[in-house]
Amino acid sequence: MTGPLRRIRALPLRSRLALLVATAVAVAVAAVAAACWFVTRAQLEHQADATLRSTKVDKDYLGDLYKYCTSATKLPPRPYTGFTVQLIDAQGTVCIAPDSSKLPVTEADLAVVNGENGGALHTETDTDGVKMRVFTYAVTVTVSRGPGLPGTDLTLGVSVARPTSEINSPLSTLAWVLLLVSGIGVIGAGAAGLWVARSGLRPVDELTEAVEHVARTEDLTVRIPVEGEDEIARLSESFNSMAASLATSRDRQAQLIADAGHELRTPLTSLRTNVELLARSDETGRAIPPDDRKALMSSVKAQMTELASLIGDLQELARPDAAQPGPLQVVSLHDITRTALERARLRGPELTITAELAPWYVRAEPAALERAVVNVLDNAVKFSPQRGTIDVVLHRGELTVRDRGPGIPADELPHVFERFWRSPSARQLPGSGLGLSIVARTVQQAGGEIALLPATGGGTEAVIRLPGAPQPPPDAPQG
Template sequence: MRALVRRFQSLPLRSRLALLVATAVAVAVAAVAVTCWLLTRTQLPSELDTSLENTSAPPSTVQNALNNCNSGLPPETTSGSSGFAYIQVVLADGTRCVAPDSQAVKVQPQDLAVADGTEHTSLHDSTTDSGTEVRVFTQRLRSGNAISAPIAVSVARPLTEINSALNRLALLLTAVAGIGVVGAGAAGLWVARAGLRPVDGLTRAVEHVARTEDLTVRIPVEGEDEIARLSRSFNSMTAALASSRDRQSQLIADAGHELRTPLTSLRTNVELLARSEETGRAIPPDDRMALMASVKAQMTELASLIGDLQELSRPDATDPGPLQVVALHDIVESALERARLRGPELTITADLRSWYVRAEPAALERALVNVLDNAVKFSPPGGSVEVALSEGGELTVRDHGPGIPADELPYVFERFWRSPSARALPGSGLGLSIVARTIHQTGGEVALRHAAGGGTVAAIRIPGAPTPPPETP
């Protein structure tokens, strides 16, 4: 059995569908045919019995049968050409008188019971002297006949009528079932081919993508069935893969471009220091200190850029880490401490209300630090930065810098995008991308807008509540 299952599973899907359809139709046709044959086999004997009960022997035929007995002719030698029914008279002593043109039927005890008056009628099976199976209906002779001795009249019909009809019906049903199975197999194969034609197209498309890595392939979609849904899903998958590959290529290109500048400057400074050591020509102390400070700043910028690239290298769908309920106001306080160290000449004020959110603490703090760093970086010397966390959970960071032109606002959260006016300032252009990614992973929103009186407002809203949720046991 297992070998048959494995062999069936090894067949192509088209063949399996055709075989299953043919099998299902074969079982259905066989069940109908057998049921029809059984019903017919039950109905035909019933109709034969009814026909025998409604058949009466003519008085002249009964008299001729009695005349044969009175003439002394043995009943077995009576003419035996088969007619519509076989008629014979049964006497109480078991003597049988066969009518002309009938065959002699063996007398059964049921016939004798009717002849001697014990039973009124009898319906049973018997055989002729030649071995033909017959159905016999025996009844007492009706009153009015000039017969002194009690007699019974038997009317018999051969069962070959039923058997022949059942055999012909069996052959007919077998032929119809065979034709039905063959037709079902052909129809199943056609249906399988027609139904799997879109799957064949999908298979060819997948093989083409695997062979050429061409993600621009799209499958035509027709209808609203499962195949159409599968085609749409494939098209969406290839589009997502193509977009992911394009973003990856763009990320690599942008990263290479951003790394080239600090690496070039770092290599130039290191070559100057190395040439000074090789030639023995000392660099003036002030210039050497400036070179070392530049190398240190470039190393710091490279480290920051690599850290940002590692953060953004994770796919957007990657689990950001275990989320937990955290106090947003506490995380803002921690980020403010770091921002004050980076802008000691600025006045940073905060008005924070309690707000609890579900997030990854380390990622959320890094995002807030990036927002505050931007505010510190673009604030004028001696300026101020106002931070507020409202009762509704909206966090705003407002600076008094030059602001962002309206035509540049749609691009501020893109990777490596930097405003032309900010290209001379330190940074990689990845900070706001990390902010948007982190806030979206918590289910929140972030946006930049112009501030009244100049500057920029960064607004962050994360779903939460002013009080922490109760702990679950």
């Protein structure tokens, strides 16, 4: 059984569907044909038996037949046709017409003659080998003993028989007709199933061709027409959505590479210029003034720092698990913010940074969350004026960082979380344009949201909202 199943599974899907439809129709047609044949046979047999039971042979003819068998008198013509008639006496002696075949006498027939049974219906084979359906009933016949003498009443059994071929022949014809009709039906069902399979699987063929085209040409602009609302339509919609997502991802990847190349070009060009000046000084023996050399070395160090920061941000964005955060832990946002504030004060010692931090626990990746808070505070430090003030407030899961810098124009606010986007007014400041995009991703992974808003009175206000988590036990490790 395993071999045929393996061969069936190796067939194309449309062939398997056509075979399944043909098999189902064949089973249904066979069941209907068999039921029709058996019902017809039962009906014909019932009608034949009813006809035999209702057939009563003329008593005068029966008397003449008995005299023919006992005294060899002349037998008059039959008053009927299509039946075989024989007489049975109490001793089982049979009397038949000269052109009839003898039927065997059964115990049921004798029981009818003896008055023990009202009638007997059975199937027997006569002396000519013909299968007959026989009905035996009792009849009283008056037999004349001679001229002028009163007749004698005699109880005899009368067997009336008809050949079963009268039923079997129509049934045989019906069987052949049903077989022919069933064969035509199965062939038609197979053809219809193949047509339905081809029509129904046409969208699958289009999907296959589209996938093969994408694999061959890497063309992600291919779209499959969606018709209806069935499973095939849903599959087509899913493919179109997947192709659109892949195209968007590839465009973003290309844009990321282009933006990264553009951002790397500026510090590399400056670094190359400074290194060439230092190298030319050593080659020509013309010393660079100490102040200029110190400035060159400071510039080289700053460019190296900018490159290292940019490469670190790129590595963060290009992590394989960038879409999935690391192990989430219940951490105290107020402690993480307090640590980030210490670093911010070191980077802006001339600034005044105020902090009001109410306890709040969140579920997040500790290192990523700390880096996000540091990035937000670094932006505030970077854009704050000399001796400016930065206000940091944490209340019920809402962390607000407000600076007094130049602020962000309203038309630039929708772009602040895009990768490598930098405001035209901030391009002269250090930075890669990746910090806020990393912050937004980290906050979203923690189930929160972030927004940059113009602050009342000038400056920018960064708002981070994070859902709370149950406070960990006192002895639990903190992130």
